[in-house]
Amino acid sequence: MASSAAEPLPGTAGTTHSAFWSWIATTDHKRIGILYGVTAFGFFLVGGLEALLIRWQLARPDNDIVSAETFNQLFTMHGTTMVFLAIMPLSAAFFNYIVPLQIGARDVAFPRLNAFSYWVFLLGGLFLNASFLVGAAPNTGWFGYANLTSTQFSRGLHVDFWMLGLQILGIASIAAGINFIVTIVNLRAPGMRLMRMPVFTWMTLVTQFLVVTAFPVITIALVFLMFDRLFGTNFYSVAAGGDVLLWQHLFWLFGHPEVYILILPAMGIVSEVIPTFSRKPLFGYAIIVYSGILIALLGWGVWSHHMFSVGLGPIADSIFSATTMFIAIPTGVKIFNWIATMWGGKIRLTAAMLFAVGFIAMFIIGGLSGVMHSSPPADLQQTDTYFVVGHIHYVLVGGAIFGLFAGIYYWWPKMTGRLLSETLGKWHFWLMFLGSNLAFFPMHFIGLLGMPRRIYTYDTVLGLDTLNLVSTIGAFVIGVAVLVFLSNVWWTRRHGPFAGNDPWGGATLEWTIPSPPPVYNFTELPQVVSRLPRWSVTQMKAIPQVPPEPIHAPGGSYWPLVTAVCIVVIATGAIMHSLWVVLAAVAAVVISIYSWAFEPFEA
Amino acid sequence: MTHAVSVHHTSTGLDSRKLAFWTFIGSECLLFGTLISTYLVYKGRSVTGPTPQEILNIPVTSVSTFDLLMSSLAMVLALAAVTRGDKVWVRIWLATTAVLGLVFLGFQVYEFTSFVHEGLTLTTNLFGSTFFVLTGFHGGHVAVGVLWLTTLLVRSLQGKLGPEKALNVEIAGLYWHFVDVVWIVIFTVVYLIQ
Numbered sequence: 001m002a003s004s005a006a007e008p009l010p011g012t013a014g015t016t017h018s019a020f021w022s023w024i025a026t027t028d029h030k031r032i033g034i035l036y037g038v039t040a041f042g043f044f045l046v047g048g049l050e051a052l053l054i055r056w057q058l059a060r061p062d063n064d065i066v067s068a069e070t071f072n073q074l075f076t077m078h079g080t081t082m083v084f085l086a087i088m089p090l091s092a093a094f095f096n097y098i099v100p101l102q103i104g105a106r107d108v109a110f111p112r113l114n115a116f117s118y119w120v121f122l123l124g125g126l127f128l129n130a131s132f133l134v135g136a137a138p139n140t141g142w143f144g145y146a147n148l149t150s151t152q153f154s155r156g157l158h159v160d161f162w163m164l165g166l167q168i169l170g171i172a173s174i175a176a177g178i179n180f181i182v183t184i185v186n187l188r189a190p191g192m193r194l195m196r197m198p199v200f201t202w203m204t205l206v207t208q209f210l211v212v213t214a215f216p217v218i219t220i221a222l223v224f225l226m227f228d229r230l231f232g233t234n235f236y237s238v239a240a241g242g243d244v245l246l247w248q249h250l251f252w253l254f255g256h257p258e259v260y261i262l263i264l265p266a267m268g269i270v271s272e273v274i275p276t277f278s279r280k281p282l283f284g285y286a287i288i289v290y291s292g293i294l295i296a297l298l299g300w301g302v303w304s305h306h307m308f309s310v311g312l313g314p315i316a317d318s319i320f321s322a323t324t325m326f327i328a329i330p331t332g333v334k335i336f337n338w339i340a341t342m343w344g345g346k347i348r349l350t351a352a353m354l355f356a357v358g359f360i361a362m363f364i365i366g367g368l369s370g371v372m373h374s375s376p377p378a379d380l381q382q383t384d385t386y387f388v389v390g391h392i393h394y395v396l397v398g399g400a401i402f403g404l405f406a407g408i409y410y411w412w413p414k415m416t417g418r419l420l421s422e423t424l425g426k427w428h429f430w431l432m433f434l435g436s437n438l439a440f441f442p443m444h445f446i447g448l449l450g451m452p453r454r455i456y457t458y459d460t461v462l463g464l465d466t467l468n469l470v471s472t473i474g475a476f477v478i479g480v481a482v483l484v485f486l487s488n489v490w491w492t493r494r495h496g497p498f499a500g501n502d503p504w505g506g507a508t509l510e511w512t513i514p515s516p517p518p519v520y521n522f523t524e525l526p527q528v529v530s531r532l533p534r535w536s537v538t539q540m541k542a543i544p545q546v547p548p549e550p551i552h553a554p555g556g557s558y559w560p561l562v563t564a565v566c567i568v569v570i571a572t573g574a575i576m577h578s579l580w581v582v583l584a585a586v587a588a589v590v591i592s593i594y595s596w597a598f599e600p601f602e603a
Numbered sequence: 604m605t606h607a608v609s610v611h612h613t614s615t616g617l618d619s620r621k622l623a624f625w626t627f628i629g630s631e632c633l634l635f636g637t638l639i640s641t642y643l644v645y646k647g648r649s650v651t652g653p654t655p656q657e658i659l660n661i662p663v664t665s666v667s668t669f670d671l672l673m674s675s676l677a678m679v680l681a682l683a684a685v686t687r688g689d690k691v692w693v694r695i696w697l698a699t700t701a702v703l704g705l706v707f708l709g710f711q712v713y714e715f716t717s718f719v720h721e722g723l724t725l726t727t728n729l730f731g732s733t734f735f736v737l738t739g740f741h742g743g744h745v746a747v748g749v750l751w752l753t754t755l756l757v758r759s760l761q762g763k764l765g766p767e768k769a770l771n772v773e774i775a776g777l778y779w780h781f782v783d784v785v786w787i788v789i790f791t792v793v794y795l796i797q
Contacts, residue, residue, distance in 0.1 A: 109619040174630060212626060223736070224641070233732035235641070235723050240651040250637065316765035339783045342710050442735045596752075 027111035028519060031096030032118050034415065039122050039232025040089035045482070046129065047081035050074045055439070059472035063368060063462040071456035072139035073158070077129075080162065082444040083262065085125045090404045091265035095180055095204050097415055101510035101517065102198045102525045104189025106551075109182040111168065113175055113558050113602065117566035120172035127568055129163035131158065139164035142453060143255065144225070146236035148246035151229050153163035154421075157575060160229065163222045170215045170222075170565065177211035180204060188507075191528035193259050193337075195289070198508045199282060202289050203268030206296045209262050214257035223248035230574070245293035245310060252303040262396065263363075264292060266403025270356045274338050274405045276506050278345030281532060285336040291330035298327045309383050322375035330365060335360060351425025352589055355406035358433050362398020366391055369444060385452075386408045387447030393440040397478075402432070405485075413503045415466040416497030417515045424488035431481035438474025442467040467491040507532035512543050523547040552602070559596035566592050623773045627779050635785050638740060639792060642733040649728035657721055660714070661794050667710035668790050671745075674703035675783045678776045685759075688766045693757050697772075700779065704745055711742045712745040734793065741789060744782045751775050 012033060023031060041193050057065045066074065096114065131137040133146055135355050136157040140149050149159045179593070184205045188197070197205075224235035236247055274284045282288065304320040312320075330542035338360055347353070369391040371378045382388060407426075413419045444468050451458055457462060502511040509526060510517075511534055523544045530536035566588040573581030613619060646655075681696035715735070718724075723736045755775055758764045764772070 084715065109623065178623050178626045178630070181626050182619050186615055186617065186619050188614045188623055192614075210631040213633050216630055217637050220634060220637040220641070227725070227732070227736060233727055233736065234729050235732055239650070240732075241648040243643065246644065297716075517657070590750075 011428060013171060017142070021267065022556065023154035024561060025555050025558050026514065027107075027115045027554055029096045029100050029111065029114060030415070030517065030519075032114050033093045033095075033119050036089050036096055037123070039118075039125070040086055040093060043081055043085035043125055044090070045207075047078050047086050048327045050081065051076035054078060054221070054476055055472040056067040057206070057373055057456060058468050060351070060469065061462075061465055062456050065459055068456040069139065071453070072141075073132075073137035075454055076138045076141055076162070078131075079351075080128065080138060080166075081125075083258070084166065085128070086157045087262050087400050087404070088173065089121055090260075091207070091400075092117075092176060094200070094265065094404075094411065095176070095208075095271065098411060098510060099180065099184065099201050099204050100187070101414075101513070101521060102201045102508055103187060103192055104509050104522060105183065105187040106521050106525075107349050107554075108179050109187055110179050110324050111554060112557050112596065113179050113556070115177070116560035116564055117172045117567070119561045120168060120175070120567060123564050124165055124168035124172060125570040126159060127168060127571060131161035131165075135160055136171060138165075143251055144227075144247075145251075146225065146244045147238065149225060149229075150236060152318070152458075159225070160575055163225050163229075164574055167219065167222055167226075168568060168571055170219050171477030173211050174215050176207040177215070180208045181212070182206075187343060189522075189526045189528050191526075195286065196531040198268075198284065199271035199288055199292075199321070199517060200265070200268035203264045203271070203292050204602065206292050210257045210261050210264075210296050212280075214254045214261070217250055222248060224250075226574075230577075239447040245307070248307055248310065251302070252336040254302075259297070262400050263403075266359065266400045266407075268276065269403045269407040269410070270336075270338065270574070272506075272508070273352050273356040273410050274341050276410075276504050277350055277356075278342045279348075280341055280345035281507070282337070283340035284333075285531065288334055290338050293334045295327060296446075301537055302327055304376060306378070308379045311425045313453055317346045320375055321374055322558060328374075330372050335364065351420065351422055351429055351541065352406045352504075354426065354429040355402045355409065358429065359399060359402040359406065362394055362436065364434075365441075366394030366396075368400055369394065382447060384452055385447035385450050385465060386443040386453055386561065387412035389453050390440050390443030393436070393443070397436050397440065405429075405432070410504070411510075412492075413499030413512055414515045414517070416492075416496075417499055418492050418497060419499050419503055420492050420590060424484055424491065427444040427482050428484045430486060431484060433567065435474045435479075435481055438477060439471050440474070441475075442471045446471070473533045482555050502514050505534075507535040508534055512540075518582070519553045520547065520551040523551075532581035554602060557596070557599060559599060559603055563589060582583060612623065612782070618770055621627065621711070621777075622776060624777055628777065631637065631781065631785075635740070635788075636780070638733075638737045639788060642737050642793065645729045647735050649730045651728045653721060653723045653730070655730060655734075655797055657794070658718055658721055659794050661711070661785075664714070666789065667714075668706050668786065670703050671707050671783050671786050674700050677703060677779050679778045680707065680770050682769070682776050685716075685764060685772045686766055686769045690759065690762075693764060693772075694756060697752055697756040701749050704749040704752065708742060708745055708749070711745075737793070738787065741752050741782070741785055744785070748775075748779050748782055754776065 024034070026032060028037075053066060054071070057063050057071060057074075096108070128138075136158065138144070138161055139158045140154060140162070144162060149163075184197070185199060194202075195523075197479050205347065223547065224233070227233040228235050228237065234242050236242055236244055238244060265326060271282055271288060301323045302320060304316060305324045308317055321323075342357075349357075373382055373388070373391060409420055409425055447453075449464060450462060451464055451468075458468070499515045501514055503515075504511070509528070512526070513522060523546060526533070526543060527539045529540055529542055533540045568583055568586050569585035570589065573585055575581070615622065677696050677699040681693055681700060684692035684696055715738075723731045723734075725731055752775060755764060755772060757770075
């Protein structure tokens with residue numbers, strides 16, 4: 001981990017902040033990346049515990065570990081936590097740390113806005129989980145269907161915590177989306193043309209476009225829900241002529257692009273790791289970039305495949321079935337290109353590479369069950385059963401999580417200066433691979449044999465006892481794998497080998513600078529002459545060890561944190577049904593934004 | 604063209620703040636698009652009255668629409684003034700834009716209160732819910748814009764809004780014109796096409 005000593009960093013003026021406050025006020029993308037990573041991993045553990053409780057309850061029929069109500073809260077929070085508080089921010093950790101390094105920039109376009117996004121995420125996640133403290137954790141599923149979420153059918157604060165929590169998190173995501181789009185489009189080093197950017201940076205760019213377009217849709221869907229619950233409007237009221245399907249359409253118009261938001265960064269990571277450990281350039285770079293763009297565009301055209309069972313009619317069903325099948329094509333193209341990259345290469349099965357190759361295998365399986373869902377008649381049997389749960393976990397655990405772990409093993413040395421243990425890494429991978437398949441493969445059968453999702457127990461007469469038990473064992477094996485990873489992190493603090501600039505022989509710009517990088521990243525902004533600066537025949541001009549002139553590093557700012565706190569106080573006022581708290585907090589936000597805008601700060 | 608003081612090299616040659624603001628506007632298009640689509644999908648589905656035909660007042664709303672359009676003109680003139688360093692006219696045009704914005708808000712307040720008196724509230728029927736949330740969100744955006752413009756006016760009065768700060772006025776202008784365009788869409792879709 002980065003040093004927490006309070007000495008001035010090289011090349012900067014001495015800071016007056018102590019170590020703790022310097023983290024509170026930081027606007028450095030590398031520190032923000034670490035904050036995101038640590039916080040997200042913490043929430044990942046929380047979501048994992050929720051999963052273990054779910055699987056423990058389902059290990060045997062007619063079990064009584066938790067009540068039905070608690071079970072509803074567990075699966076709702078597990079889904080919400082893993083999607084919004086674990087996978088997205090883990091990806092954001094890499095966007096933050098790595099993208100500026102890959103494009104040859106000193107920081108992102110708006111460093112304080114970047115810090116703001118992190119603090120809003122942290123506080124939003126805490127707000128959402130604070131619901132447990134008052135016995136009102138969200139309990140209507142991670143996609144909160146109307147009108148189960150109405151005040152008529154959901155009394156208490158469960159749904160209010162969920163909708164307000166998600167609104168807060170949405171602010172963080174949209175702000176970060178704007179920040180990274182501008183950073184990637186506008187702050188590239190000279191010579192870094194768009195088609196010379198690393199694939200991870202490209203996938204980040206595409207993902208951020210999805211974020212800034214999809215999140216407004218769920219924002220409004222949640223506004224409608226909030227107005228219905230707090231002010232008695234009629235958006236989801238059947239009696240007033242409204243349609244509960246409005247929620248489903250709006251949610252999935254957001255929700256389907258959201259799953260591409262979850263997977264594209266991991267695909268970007270895999271596109272970096274595989275060439276490095278095959279010692280071969282990525283096969284079909286341009287096609288992989290275009291496929292990513294196409295997936296994002298087509299991802300807007302498939303949302304009703306989540307609604308095949310609501311009675312949309314044969315024409316709508318057919319159209320969405322076709323678009324859903326079609327979107328498998330660019331994904332398949334990427335898979336073939338990754339395999340072609342490895343073909344004939346000099347493969348090194350490091351932990352990072354194992355996770356990347358594991359990603360490909362697991363994502364293929366998840367994609368196959370996905371394409372099975374694309375047929376409405378088949379989906380009528382599969383939807384809302386454990387078959388879907390199997391599908392989503394193959395793509396989200398086997399896909400996104402495996403990809404993110406590949407990134408962790410790959411970029412850990414760059415971020416900390418030390419390598420993670422390869423031995424422990426391999427144990428981690430194989431346990432994770434075994435556990436994931438044990439946990440999720442049986443779910444395909446469990447689902448097809450009739451077990452619905454989101455039920456807190458089942459009868460032995462279904463004959464699914466053994467399969468459920470196997471799935472539970474798999475879940476606990478995943479838990480052990482994560483413990484192995486944590487012990488690896490602990491071990492490497494003292495015993496990890498020093499990494500140097502480039503432990504892997506990587507091709508891209510982040511490997512040209514020290515590990516961890518100095519606060520200003522590059523002593524001199526690089527002049528980029530090719531797509532693979534460290535592998536190409538045309539050598540890039542070497543980056544000097546010492547900056548030719550002293551480089552100013554911004555001192556940081558408290559206003560992003562203050563603004564974030566005030567925003568969460570607004571939400572708290574809403575939950576308390578206190579107009580005064582809301583209005584006071586809105587005023588505080590305005591004052592905070594003015595202070596932010598007018599403080600002297602040079603990025 | 605205006606450009607900011609800090610001349611960092613950028614890949615597009617555009618100031619990052621301008622690029623950021625266009626991205627934000629793109630995002631806001633989806634926000635208002637969702638609100639407008641919901642209004643359209645729910646049109647004619649209210650179970651009880653009042654209906655749009657009974658209650659919307661096109662002549663009066665035409666006046667407020669014209670007012671907002673003129674405010675955009677004033678904004679353009681404010682940007683021209685700041686670019687040529689004309690302290691007096693910057694203040695006049697910024698103030699005019701803000702005042703016209705406040706007039707628009709006044710029309711909205713009048714309209715909302717008269718609708719409530721005629722029996723249309725947020726909760727009366729589908730039309731009430733979709734209408735008030737859509738136009739309310741838009742009005743909220745106008746209010747934020749008025750606050751922003753007032754801030755720029757104060758900065759100008761403090762002597763801190765010279766031509767080197769033209770980008771700040773330009774970005775406020777982008778926001779203001781966007782809010783105006785959204786209103787044109789709302790006026791067309793909600794009031795004119797029934």
